[in-house]
Amino acid sequence: MHKTAGYHQLHAEGRTHQLRRRIALEAARLISEHGIRDYQLAKRKAARHVGVSDEGYLPRNREIEEALREHQRLFRAEEQPRALRIRREAARDAMRLLGRFEPRLVGAVLEGTADMHTPVSLHVFDDSPEAVALLLHDHGIEFESRARTLRLDRERSGEFPVLLFEADGVAVDVTVFPRDALRQAPLDRIAERPQQRASLAALDAMLTGNT
Numbered sequence: 001m002h003k004t005a006g007y008h009q010l011h012a013e014g015r016t017h018q019l020r021r022r023i024a025l026e027a028a029r030l031i032s033e034h035g036i037r038d039y040q041l042a043k044r045k046a047a048r049h050v051g052v053s054d055e056g057y058l059p060r061n062r063e064i065e066e067a068l069r070e071h072q073r074l075f076r077a078e079e080q081p082r083a084l085r086i087r088r089e090a091a092r093d094a095m096r097l098l099g100r101f102e103p104r105l106v107g108a109v110l111e112g113t114a115d116m117h118t119p120v121s122l123h124v125f126d127d128s129p130e131a132v133a134l135l136l137h138d139h140g141i142e143f144e145s146r147a148r149t150l151r152l153d154r155e156r157s158g159e160f161p162v163l164l165f166e167a168d169g170v171a172v173d174v175t176v177f178p179r180d181a182l183r184q185a186p187l188d189r190i191a192e193r194p195q196q197r198a199s200l201a202a203l204d205a206m207l208t209g210n211t
Protein backbone atom coordinates (compact mmCIF):
# COMPACT_ATOMS: atom_id res chain seq x y z
CA MET A 1 0.00 0.00 0.00
CA HIS A 2 2.83 2.38 0.89
CA LYS A 3 4.58 1.37 -2.33
CA THR A 4 1.47 2.25 -4.34
CA ALA A 5 1.20 5.64 -2.63
CA GLY A 6 4.89 6.27 -3.29
CA TYR A 7 4.48 5.38 -6.97
CA HIS A 8 1.56 7.78 -7.36
CA GLN A 9 3.52 10.53 -5.63
CA LEU A 10 6.51 10.01 -7.92
CA HIS A 11 4.22 9.94 -10.95
CA ALA A 12 2.58 13.21 -9.87
CA GLU A 13 5.96 14.84 -9.26
CA GLY A 14 7.18 13.68 -12.66
CA ARG A 15 4.11 15.08 -14.37
CA THR A 16 4.51 18.40 -12.53
CA HIS A 17 8.15 18.62 -13.62
CA GLN A 18 7.24 17.87 -17.25
CA LEU A 19 4.52 20.52 -17.33
CA ARG A 20 6.77 23.14 -15.72
CA ARG A 21 9.45 22.31 -18.26
CA ARG A 22 7.02 22.60 -21.21
CA ILE A 23 5.73 25.93 -19.93
CA ALA A 24 9.27 27.23 -19.38
CA LEU A 25 10.33 26.27 -22.92
CA GLU A 26 7.22 27.86 -24.45
CA ALA A 27 7.72 31.02 -22.36
CA ALA A 28 11.34 31.18 -23.55
CA ARG A 29 10.16 30.93 -27.16
CA LEU A 30 7.66 33.77 -26.63
CA ILE A 31 10.34 35.94 -25.02
CA SER A 32 12.86 35.25 -27.79
CA GLU A 33 10.59 35.40 -30.83
CA HIS A 34 7.94 37.93 -29.77
CA GLY A 35 9.92 40.24 -27.53
CA ILE A 36 7.83 39.68 -24.39
CA ARG A 37 10.01 40.91 -21.51
CA ASP A 38 7.49 40.43 -18.70
CA TYR A 39 8.19 36.94 -17.39
CA GLN A 40 4.81 36.66 -15.62
CA LEU A 41 2.99 37.48 -18.84
CA ALA A 42 5.17 35.03 -20.81
CA LYS A 43 4.48 32.29 -18.25
CA ARG A 44 0.73 32.80 -18.36
CA LYS A 45 0.62 32.89 -22.16
CA ALA A 46 2.79 29.76 -22.29
CA ALA A 47 0.58 27.95 -19.78
CA ARG A 48 -2.52 28.73 -21.85
CA HIS A 49 -0.75 27.45 -24.97
CA VAL A 50 0.20 24.22 -23.19
CA GLY A 51 -3.34 23.89 -21.82
CA VAL A 52 -2.57 24.44 -18.13
CA SER A 53 -4.78 26.63 -15.94
CA ASP A 54 -3.40 25.74 -12.49
CA GLU A 55 -0.83 28.38 -11.46
CA GLY A 56 0.84 25.78 -9.27
CA TYR A 57 2.46 24.46 -12.45
CA LEU A 58 4.02 27.77 -13.43
CA PRO A 59 7.84 27.62 -13.49
CA ARG A 60 9.98 30.02 -11.50
CA ASN A 61 11.73 32.91 -13.20
CA ARG A 62 15.05 31.12 -12.86
CA GLU A 63 13.64 28.18 -14.87
CA ILE A 64 12.50 30.62 -17.57
CA GLU A 65 15.97 32.17 -17.67
CA GLU A 66 17.61 28.75 -18.10
CA ALA A 67 15.12 27.79 -20.82
CA LEU A 68 15.78 31.10 -22.60
CA ARG A 69 19.53 30.46 -22.66
CA GLU A 70 18.85 26.97 -24.03
CA HIS A 71 16.51 28.34 -26.72
CA GLN A 72 19.11 30.90 -27.79
CA ARG A 73 21.84 28.25 -28.03
CA LEU A 74 19.62 26.01 -30.17
CA PHE A 75 17.80 28.52 -32.38
CA ARG A 76 19.68 31.84 -32.20
CA ALA A 77 23.31 30.70 -32.09
CA GLU A 78 24.51 33.27 -34.67
CA GLU A 79 21.90 36.01 -34.41
CA GLN A 80 21.77 36.41 -30.61
CA PRO A 81 25.49 37.11 -29.99
CA ARG A 82 25.40 39.81 -32.69
CA ALA A 83 22.30 41.42 -31.17
CA LEU A 84 23.93 41.28 -27.74
CA ARG A 85 27.11 42.99 -28.92
CA ILE A 86 25.15 45.73 -30.72
CA ARG A 87 23.27 46.42 -27.48
CA ARG A 88 26.41 46.45 -25.38
CA GLU A 89 27.99 48.95 -27.78
CA ALA A 90 24.84 51.10 -27.63
CA ALA A 91 24.99 50.84 -23.83
CA ARG A 92 28.59 52.05 -23.86
CA ASP A 93 27.66 55.11 -25.95
CA ALA A 94 24.70 55.92 -23.69
CA MET A 95 26.80 55.48 -20.54
CA ARG A 96 29.46 57.83 -21.89
CA LEU A 97 26.76 60.41 -22.55
CA LEU A 98 25.34 59.96 -19.04
CA GLY A 99 28.75 59.73 -17.38
CA ARG A 100 28.17 62.47 -14.78
CA PHE A 101 25.29 60.39 -13.36
CA GLU A 102 27.48 57.33 -12.64
CA PRO A 103 25.53 55.00 -14.97
CA ARG A 104 25.35 51.26 -14.37
CA LEU A 105 24.30 48.61 -16.87
CA VAL A 106 21.74 46.08 -15.63
CA GLY A 107 19.49 43.35 -16.98
CA ALA A 108 19.71 41.05 -19.98
CA VAL A 109 22.35 43.11 -21.85
CA LEU A 110 24.69 42.68 -18.89
CA GLU A 111 23.73 39.07 -18.19
CA GLY A 112 24.15 37.97 -21.83
CA THR A 113 20.58 36.91 -22.69
CA ALA A 114 19.67 40.04 -24.68
CA ASP A 115 18.35 39.61 -28.22
CA MET A 116 17.05 41.88 -30.98
CA HIS A 117 13.97 42.78 -28.91
CA THR A 118 15.83 43.71 -25.73
CA PRO A 119 16.27 47.33 -24.63
CA VAL A 120 19.44 48.52 -22.92
CA SER A 121 18.61 49.00 -19.23
CA LEU A 122 20.62 51.55 -17.27
CA HIS A 123 20.52 52.88 -13.72
CA VAL A 124 21.69 56.46 -13.19
CA PHE A 125 22.00 58.45 -9.97
CA ASP A 126 21.08 62.04 -9.20
CA ASP A 127 18.90 63.69 -6.60
CA SER A 128 17.26 65.69 -9.39
CA PRO A 129 15.73 63.47 -12.13
CA GLU A 130 15.17 66.67 -14.10
CA ALA A 131 18.96 66.99 -14.52
CA VAL A 132 19.04 63.73 -16.50
CA ALA A 133 16.12 64.84 -18.67
CA LEU A 134 17.79 68.22 -19.26
CA LEU A 135 21.01 66.55 -20.43
CA LEU A 136 19.09 64.48 -23.00
CA HIS A 137 17.19 67.58 -24.10
CA ASP A 138 20.44 69.57 -24.48
CA HIS A 139 21.80 66.84 -26.77
CA GLY A 140 18.67 66.91 -28.93
CA ILE A 141 17.56 63.43 -27.81
CA GLU A 142 13.82 62.84 -27.80
CA PHE A 143 12.62 60.78 -24.85
CA GLU A 144 9.51 59.56 -23.06
CA SER A 145 9.03 59.82 -19.30
CA ARG A 146 7.46 57.04 -17.26
CA ALA A 147 7.60 55.63 -13.75
CA ARG A 148 8.57 52.18 -12.49
CA THR A 149 7.98 50.43 -9.18
CA LEU A 150 10.95 48.36 -7.99
CA ARG A 151 11.45 46.23 -4.91
CA LEU A 152 14.19 47.70 -2.76
CA ASP A 153 14.30 44.70 -0.42
CA ARG A 154 11.87 42.02 0.77
CA GLU A 155 9.73 44.55 2.65
CA ARG A 156 10.04 47.83 0.74
CA SER A 157 9.24 49.03 -2.78
CA GLY A 158 9.74 52.41 -4.41
CA GLU A 159 8.63 54.26 -7.54
CA PHE A 160 11.33 55.79 -9.74
CA PRO A 161 11.33 57.95 -12.89
CA VAL A 162 12.23 56.25 -16.16
CA LEU A 163 13.41 57.92 -19.38
CA LEU A 164 13.10 56.03 -22.67
CA PHE A 165 14.98 56.95 -25.85
CA GLU A 166 16.81 55.39 -28.80
CA ALA A 167 20.53 55.22 -29.54
CA ASP A 168 21.53 53.99 -33.01
CA GLY A 169 18.18 52.23 -33.36
CA VAL A 170 18.44 50.48 -29.99
CA ALA A 171 15.91 51.24 -27.26
CA VAL A 172 17.47 52.57 -24.05
CA ASP A 173 15.63 52.44 -20.74
CA VAL A 174 17.09 54.67 -17.99
CA THR A 175 15.85 54.46 -14.40
CA VAL A 176 16.82 57.46 -12.25
CA PHE A 177 17.69 56.81 -8.59
CA PRO A 178 18.78 59.22 -5.85
CA ARG A 179 22.55 59.32 -5.37
CA ASP A 180 22.59 57.28 -2.17
CA ALA A 181 20.88 54.37 -4.01
CA LEU A 182 24.20 53.63 -5.73
CA ARG A 183 25.18 51.67 -2.62
CA GLN A 184 22.41 49.07 -2.92
CA ALA A 185 20.65 47.86 -6.06
CA PRO A 186 16.95 46.93 -6.10
CA LEU A 187 16.04 43.26 -6.07
CA ASP A 188 16.48 41.21 -9.22
CA ARG A 189 13.16 39.95 -10.60
CA ILE A 190 14.60 36.47 -11.08
CA ALA A 191 16.94 35.74 -8.20
CA GLU A 192 15.36 37.79 -5.37
CA ARG A 193 18.74 39.33 -4.56
CA PRO A 194 20.20 42.78 -5.37
CA GLN A 195 20.52 43.30 -9.11
CA GLN A 196 23.89 42.88 -10.73
CA ARG A 197 25.23 46.20 -12.00
CA ALA A 198 28.23 47.03 -14.20
CA SER A 199 30.11 50.32 -14.54
CA LEU A 200 31.30 51.74 -17.85
CA ALA A 201 34.80 50.41 -17.11
CA ALA A 202 33.40 46.91 -16.55
CA LEU A 203 31.40 47.10 -19.79
CA ASP A 204 34.49 48.27 -21.70
CA ALA A 205 36.33 45.22 -20.35
CA MET A 206 33.50 42.94 -21.48
CA LEU A 207 33.53 44.39 -24.99
CA THR A 208 37.30 44.20 -25.25
CA GLY A 209 37.25 40.61 -24.06
CA ASN A 210 34.21 39.85 -26.29
CA THR A 211 32.37 38.20 -23.38
